Amino acid sequence: METLPRETVVDLLEGRLRESILTGRYPAGSYLPPERELADGYGVTRTTLKHAFGRLIQAGLLETRHGVGTRVRDYARLGGAxxxxxxxxxxxxxxxxxxxxxxxxxxxxxxxxxxxxxxxxxxxxxxxxxxxxxxxxxxxxxxxxxxxxxxxxxxxxxxxxxxxxxxxxxxxxxxxxxxxxxxxxxxxxxxxxxxxxxxxxxxxxxxxxxxxxxxxxxxxxxxxxxxx
Missing domain, CATH: 1.20.120.530 (GntR ligand-binding domain-like)
Known part of the structure; x- marks a missing residue:
């Protein structure tokens, strides 16, 4: 039998952020709230938030600008298959x-x-x-x-x-x-x-x-x- 994977806090947070992006709560081109505010709002550490951000950046949904913040990427215009x-x-x-x-x-x-x-x-x-x-x-x-x-x-x-x-x-x-x-x-x-x-x-x-x-x-x- 194959062991089923267990969802981690990072998995859950990634899913919630992804859903917020795809449903338009965070529209393309908008900046996410500051990391500390987001982490407090979801009840997670900033390290956990950064891991979730990393996955969403790799997926093509977010981009980070140093000193500016994390912005939702226009995936419909710039994304790939x-x-x-x-x-x-x-x-x-x-x-x-x-x-x-x-x-x-x-x-x-x-x-x-x-x-x-x-x-x-x-x-x-x-x-x-x-x-x-x-x-x-x-x-x-x-x-x-x-x-x-x-x-x-x-x-x-x-x-x-x-x-x-x-x-x-x-x-x-x-x-x-x-x-x-x-x-x-x-x-x-x-x-x-x-x-x-x-x-x-x-x-x-x-x-x-x-x-x-x-x-x-x-x-x-x-x-x-x-x-x-």
């Missing part, structure tokens, strides 16, 4: 936007994989597709499905597609338990995905892109309906 996992956990509304990008990028990747994949990569795709059918649980099927899409991205020969694919999956995998419905039946999940891999293996770029769009649209609809 690495913020997506945090934003999805904060608000499910982000998931629909992630899926919109997933659909467009996924179709493009499948088409490029059909045009660029090697025989070895095609064999890997066939093997990973069968792993979807062989998985024993909804979560297992879902994770096996993810590996197929990672392999499709690698088969394009373009490492940026790989990073984009990882970013999109990282955005919603933390909440995947709420999005498992398309994967509870391994045979059905396999049947939905098979046309994509078949087209890629045949080298049919147009058919691969169309099959991927159909697949991603169908799974997206099921996941979003279940989420509602």
């Amino acid at each position: 690495d913020l997506l996992p945090m934003l999805v956990r904060h608000s499910p509304a982000w998931i629909a936007e992630v899926f919109e990008v997933r659909r467009g990028i996924g179709a493009l990747i499948a088409g490029r994989a059909a045009a660029k994949s090697t025989d070895e990569q095609k064999d890997e795709l066939r093997t990973l597709l069968e792993a979807v059918k062989a998985a024993k649980s909804g979560d297992g099927v879902q994770l096996a499905d993810v590996e197929v899409h990672r392999a499709l991205a690698r088969a394009t020969g373009n490492r940026v597609y790989v990073l984009l694919t990882n970013t999109l999956f990282n955005a919603y995998l933390p909440v995947r338990a709420a999005l498992v419905k398309p994967f509870v039946d391994p045979d059905a999940a396999h049947a939905r995905l098979a046309p994509v891999i078949d087209a890629v293996v045949r080298g049919d770029e147009e058919a691969a892109g169309a099959a991927a769009e159909d697949y991603l649209t169908a799974t997206e609809r099921i996941m979003l309906e279940d989420l509602k």
Whole structure:
């Protein structure tokens, strides 16, 4: 059995400050109250506050100006895709936007994989597709499905597609338990995905892109309906 992590005071404080930023209590461009005031208000030490600040600075939500104070960063204008996992956990509304990008990028990747994949990569795709059918649980099927899409991205020969694919999956995998419905039946999940891999293996770029769009649209609809 895996030991569950315990939340520390720093974890809790980071979460509360993050929520205050994302809900607009501390809007972009504003300065947080002085450290002593904040620490007293939350009932923590300034050392604990500094640790929480450090995490939020690393996450791209805060920036510190020496001698001036700590300011909320305009993450919507300046932030990168690495913020997506945090934003999805904060608000499910982000998931629909992630899926919109997933659909467009996924179709493009499948088409490029059909045009660029090697025989070895095609064999890997066939093997990973069968792993979807062989998985024993909804979560297992879902994770096996993810590996197929990672392999499709690698088969394009373009490492940026790989990073984009990882970013999109990282955005919603933390909440995947709420999005498992398309994967509870391994045979059905396999049947939905098979046309994509078949087209890629045949080298049919147009058919691969169309099959991927159909697949991603169908799974997206099921996941979003279940989420509602």
